[in-house]
Amino acid sequence: MSSVEGQQGRNGSRAAAGGGSVAHRVPDLGALELLLAVARLGSLGAAARETGITQPAASSRIRSMERQLGVALVDRSPRGSRLTDAGALVTDWARRIVEAAEAFDAGAQALRDRRDSRLRVAASMTIAEYLLPGWLLALRAQRPDTAVSLLAGNSAAVAERLLADEADLGFVEGVSVPTGLDSVVIAHDRLIVVTAPRHPWARRGRPLEGAELAATPLILREKGSGTRQVLDAALGGLARPLIELSSTTAVKAAAVSGAGPAVLSELAVGEELAVRRLVRVPVQGVSLARDLRAVWPTGHRPVGPARELLSLTRG
Amino acid sequence: MSSVEGQQGRNGSRAAAGGGSVAHRVPDLGALELLLAVARLGSLGAAARETGITQPAASSRIRSMERQLGVALVDRSPRGSRLTDAGALVTDWARRIVEAAEAFDAGAQALRDRRDSRLRVAASMTIAEYLLPGWLLALRAQRPDTAVSLLAGNSAAVAERLLADEADLGFVEGVSVPTGLDSVVIAHDRLIVVTAPRHPWARRGRPLEGAELAATPLILREKGSGTRQVLDAALGGLARPLIELSSTTAVKAAAVSGAGPAVLSELAVGEELAVRRLVRVPVQGVSLARDLRAVWPTGHRPVGPARELLSLTRG
């Protein structure tokens, strides 16, 4: 059993208006990375070396993190340091933050490197938001010195870039492939109907019929968005909005708060479903699937870094 | 070659040589939170007020974030500020980091509040690691002033705490419910077989048979762990380890690196599957499902905060 000793109670719980910022209660990324290094290497000093600081700095940083969290994280001994049980748990949670930060970094770097990049990627929003950072991380692991640039836009914009030779590889979601482009399906996405767990639909026995879906006011992206287009097409142009929001995130938030059923990409709600913040409502008789495709100008099969990235996306 | 990989196995992200730690390339949590506030409120000044700093501080912070990333994030105008296209993308990525930080905070706070907490929770590792932070966040949203304490351990330890009245509500994963406890199923988990995308099994046509699974050396958690017990039971005590590792994370990392097939909880690999870092191998004829249950001492139905939390976990 995890023996977690609270250390000292310094109560800095100021109930600030509007919700206190999490930044003051969570160690910064450097500290979390250091903790991961300690977990992996089993020694403060080694972790310090790896993260490029001195041993006393590491020691002090870990200690102040323990003070901040009010929990002992590592068992120090003259032969090294091991995580406490609580420390192991904290480290697992910390790893998620650091992984998110790595994805952020990979993406941000691609946004920056416009100029001299050896691989220019154009992607639709959903792909750029949810999938590309992971791919870029994988690519970096294989080819650390490949500078990538990223341009996000809709399908038409992606096609335009490719045809103007301003991008080497594109990714689009959607039913049809823009003319002038070759493509390969790299994954499947699906729009799904979700509700808050206590919504009546969350407990329905039988799957939802298309007609029922079309007849119910839904939380939707605005007209013109990719997901809305797919939905409208599937329902015959008849989706009834309960409210229209301009970002996937806003739609999710509204659904979570129980405002009503929402229709969203499976990619966007994986986390929410896993934790049951949202519940999936089965649907019958309507095809809400869509392919995710890699695209390139007809005849110009991807080569070099583009091929590398392409192969990553398919495994 | 039995286990005892200790912490070494935790191979999260190798420090990229030359690149340095991600912490230096990613804005700190405060800056990301500020960016989210700007996105939401449409004004630097308003975001500053909400995050409890002055307008010049916000201005400078956003600016230095833009400098750091090399991308313009915000379109300033005398009527307010809107995100640029790149800024919207960056904000979406940033949101993931902040959400992970919020989960971290919720969990960490529960580890700390041992003493005077009004709700004492005991949970098995998998649940504590993957689900509980989300539940705690939801609980905090409903009842902001409920101090929660968390104790993580195996099923037996959870039962022990409950029976000793050292915990109000427990969560266990497993086939059987410890004696002396009432329980309710709150979710279903399943062990799944995963491989790196280029492993031969990733492209098999037909599902794997139980016998085949039992005959193949697998990357596994050490004997005695919850997942290992379920697997052994399902296969008839016959799982053959290729290597045994002491943490879910280590198993994942080994599988991703292509060392072989691994067996893991569905909960642990949601993200990896979504991004195709791992591929699920269908299995036939073996029941790898397990229930996740909330448990409490027989007769003592959860009341107050415990009931509240329980109802959250079921939706």
Add this chain to the structure above:
DNA sequence: ATGAGGGCATAAGCTGTCTTTATGAGCAGC
């Protein structure tokens, strides 16, 4: 048109945090 108000930028000074260097102390194995 003119003043009020919201919104953002700049400059200067202060404060706190994290860092390094330098040192001490505990434990293992030869």
Add this chain to the structure above:
DNA sequence: GCTGCTCATAAAGACAGCTTATGCCCTCAT
């Protein structure tokens, strides 16, 4: 006992971020 590993402590310096105090720009209402 010596060497090598570990971690802890102390003192001093560097840097980032904050605040206060301004100023400019634009829009809207009078």
